[in-house]
Amino acid sequence: MNSRTSFALLALLTAVGTLTMSSAYADQHQSTMHMEEKQNLPPACVQCDPENAKTSAKTSLMKSIPISVWTDKAEYGHNDMIRVMGQVANTASGFSVTVTVVSPINSIVTIDQVSVAEDGSFETMLNTAGTLWKYDGTYTIKANYGSTEKSNKVQVELIGGEAMVKPTTPSTTTCGVNEITANGKCIPYSITGGTVTSAKINTNDKSIVISINAKNDGTLTVTPAKSVQDGIFMVLVDGEEWDDVQIDKVTNKVTIMFLAGAEKIEIIGTFVVPEFGTIAAMILAVAVISIIAITAKSRLSIIPRY
Template identity: 30%
Template structure:
């Protein structure tokens, strides 16, 4: 019995699985979301150390100290470093710290309180009681990224994709963000001029969408139009995607989906050729 045909078909099967796997898993990335805060103090000290880590490195962190009677007695603002870490040593003393009891350290990030924590440290007789408390909402793992259909790039905090049918005069921008606030979308022509502008708000789930039409005289230049999306001032909340427009109509690029279809088609042709014993080279 000849094993040549099953062996050949099995080899083609493995090849197809390898190619499809490469496309299927390319958008998975290691991601981290959330924030953690720690408050530490030694017995009899006059220093309360506030430290932590955040997954959003472009927003300042506000630290407010509330006395046992409910009054805010001090406030600080710190910026996380490139790794998302931050620290602030709070010095106690004076009339504002004259009450004995639990002082609340409120730590918040972002104007919309993206992350917020309340931890406590005890002060007695003008010095601290031994304190070591922490809270965390950090989550990490492998997540499937949102890949753009036409161009684009992944971004931390905000992602977009451009959706359009070949020959269409409508470009739909779909995106997602992990915080609230207005989102500005600009369209830049191939020569660098701004041809369109929109501002949208994300819904309760952080999703947003906007549509642009290419049948305006401002879109009369052939080439790549860059769509820039930004929320706030941080680089973690901006993304862009390029869309090719020719004669006022969208021309999709040869992306992942098209490549996947082509790969499957090629494998199918090879498999049929092997099964019917077709040969590219003539036999002599």
Template identity: 30%
Template sequence: MDSRIFYGLISVLVISTGFAFAQESLISVQTDDKNYDEGDTIVISGKVTTVIRETPVTLQLFTEGNLVDIAQITVAQDGTYSHTVIAEGPLWSKAGDYLVRVLYGEGNIAEYEFSFTPETESVVTTTNFEVDAGSHGTFDVEYTIKGGTVKNMIVDSDIFALIVQVDSTDEGVITLDLPREFIGAEKQDGKDDTFIILIDGVEVAYQESMVHSDSRVITINFEQGDSDIEIIGTYIVPEFGTIAMMILLVGIMATVILTRNKYQIKI
């Protein structure tokens, strides 16, 4: 074989191998979520496959080509690294995609994107929802929601629940002003009890911010993708109160009639 051809093949092989190694980065990067609002804590983490002694990870954070944050992060012995950023301050004024770029050693680069929404551009909706209460007509529930929209509110009298169906485009929060006349959670002595809150079948905590004589105000956090929020109390739209009273009256009347007939027979 001609020596020029041989060395040419070797050169091509070396270049190809070098290109392959350059494409395979020794470092990875990610964030703990894909969407953030102003004030959120962003956890950036990753791992290097080969630890280079005393070499830190250089992190850069950009939006629209502008540098938002820069840091040098120490790599642990197992190759992992982590960095926390608070999404607030003058550099966090623009909504949109933010790019995390990490560099390690020579030519080892990894990138990751997330979206950010400042407080001024967060969509917060406050309005009333008219709930169908069956034979009782309707009743209004005032609510405020951030991170989604309310699609429907349904009464489930079998489990004494108000089911709020939401379209959660992001992690968010909903505050509901629940009228005591139609839904509540009470102990036997008439004092307030806690509600049971389920989101897609999983029990979650809630906060009660205000207690009024005619309503209770509760706040529930939800995650992106959540759909059904069940608020379970001890009563919901007393539809069966009238029926129960009618049954009781019928029972009393039947007892009176039977008693009267009994005395008439004895006479």
């Protein structure tokens, strides 16, 4: 082998050695980087079963929430015990958890102060027996620890009790365009020369009192149903008996001619529909009279006869 061939072979061997060392260094460097990345990863539960994995995840989650609260069931009867449990993330000495229960009608059912254990857990029992728990529906259990920021809630359903009856608002009477409302009754009317501002039923005088704004001389025609007023026989305008009146006994229609400036027209009859309070008073009076009569009869029956 001549000298030129020897130099070529030596150069080839040097190049191969350099590539081998570079590859080995690269593999070692990548291995070191992977080890550093693995050290930065959070610990994994390699051989845990699904339940243990869920428990571990739940524990980690509760540590990030100021206060957690839950119950042993979601549905209860009205004579059950509700087991309320919870966890406080960061406990403070001298503080307890305030547990408040709110009913479906938004009223407070009970308030309880619960001590917190060293590990941050707390637990209490709630008895659903009692009048404050009588309604079916969703009850909200609130847990508060020291401040409003550290609060949480859970909801449960109570069944098998009384159905909650929502309070009903009294319905307002809606009358037609040519009708006016008087004590919840619609009375047909027409007017010229002015406007009707209001009307009411006077049960004491058996009359309908209508307030008007009369800019000119005009006419007011009123046709109350006979169940509202009957037996119309007199009309007063601003407190004085009025003669310019036409009364139709058959149709129960009354027409009044008034002067400009008139303010109040009172139509008097022999009957007007009584108010609810009047009906209740009449029923009460009849009931009292009946009781007195029965009592008197009973006393007479026990008097010895000679």
